C-alpha cells in the first residue's frame with residue numbers, strides 16, 4: 249500500500265510501469281493490473297482517476313481483491329510490457345481540492361460546534377457532508393466557512409503518515425479509525441488528524457477557497473453542500489450569468505434584482521385581483537343586457553365561452569329575476585356546451601330540460617332543478633340547440 253505511486257508522490261502525473269496481468273471481468277470489461285500505479289481507485293468517498301496507458305483510455309479504476317484494476321476503453325492486445333501512464337490531471341487535482349476542503353470544513357464544524365461529519369460524497373458538481381446535528385444556523389454555517397477559509401489562507405502543510413494501531417494513541421484523531429493494520433493519517437498540524445486513504449494536495453493553500461452553497465435536512469442530520477477550488481469559480485460564473493440575466497430583464501443593477509422582483513410579483517398579484525373583479529363586473533353588465541333584450545326566457549349562443557362564465561351569467565340573471573328562465577349555449581373547440589337556469593318562481597325543472605336536450609347531442613350533464621349544465625357533440629348548430637332547449 250505504502251509503495252503505491254499515488255501515496256509516494258501525490259503530485260505525480262505521469263509514470264512508467266509494467267503490465268502484471270490482464271483480464272476481463274464478469275460484466276465483460278477489459279482491465280490491466282500494473283506493477284505500480286499513480287491512478288487512484290474509487291475509495292473513501294473519492295472518485296477514481298482517469299487518463300491514458302500509452303494511448304489507451306483508462307475509464308475506471310477499482311481496487312478489487314487487493315489488485316488495482318485499470319479498466320480500459322478498447323482492446324487489451326494493444327497493451328504489453330512497459331507502459332507509460334498519464335493521469336487526467338485536472339480531474340485528479342479537482343478531486344484533491346474537494347477532498348482536502350472536505351477535511352478542513354468537517355474539522356471546522358468539529359472545532360467550533362463539536363458537530364461530527366457522518367458521511368461525505370464527492371459529486372461531479374458539488375460535495376456534500378452529512379453533519380450529526382438537528383439544525384445549523386446561518387451564523388454557524390458562516391463561521392465554519394470562515395474558519396475553513398482561514399485555514400486555507402494560512403497555507404498549512406497537509407502531511408501524511410503511516411502508523412500502526414498501537415501508535416494511534418499518540419494522535420488526537422477527529423474520529424475513530426475503522427481499518428486495521430497499517431493506518432494512513434492525513435494531518436493538518438494543530439488542526440486536524442484523520443485516518444484517510446484519499447489523495448490531498450500538499451498544503452491547504454492549494455484548496456484555494458471553500459464556499460457553502462446550501463443545506464437540507466437528511467435523516468436526522470443536516471446535509472451541507474459546498475464546493476472548493478476551481479469549482480468556486482465555476483459556480484460563481486454560473487450564478488453571475490443567471491443573476492445578470494435576471495437583472496437585465498428587470499432593467500436594474502444586479503444588487504437590486506431581488507427587491508425589484510419582489511415588487512414586480514406583488515404588482516402582478518394586484519393586477520390579477522383587479523382583473524378578476526373587472527371580469528365579474530363585465531359579466532354582470534352582460535347579464536343585464538341579455539335580460540333587457542328578452543322576455544320570459546333569456547337565450548344566448550356564444551363561441552368560446554367557458555362553462556364557468558356561462559354559469560356565472562346564468563346565476564346573476566336568475567338571482568335577480570325570479571320569473572325568468574335562462575338558456576345559454578357555447579360552441580368550444582368542436583363541442584357544444586349549455587347551461588339552463590331558472591328564477592325561483594319558474595315551475596319547470598331544469599333537470600327535465602337537460603334530460604331532453606342531452607340525447608340530441610350525445611352529451612352528458614348534471615345539476616339541480618334550479619340549474620343544470622351539459623356538454624356534447626356538434627350534432628347541430630348552437631342556435632338549433634337553443635331552440636331544442638326552449639322546446640324541451
Ligand SMILES: [Zn+2]
Nearest residue numbers: 292444445446
Ligand atoms: Zn478523507
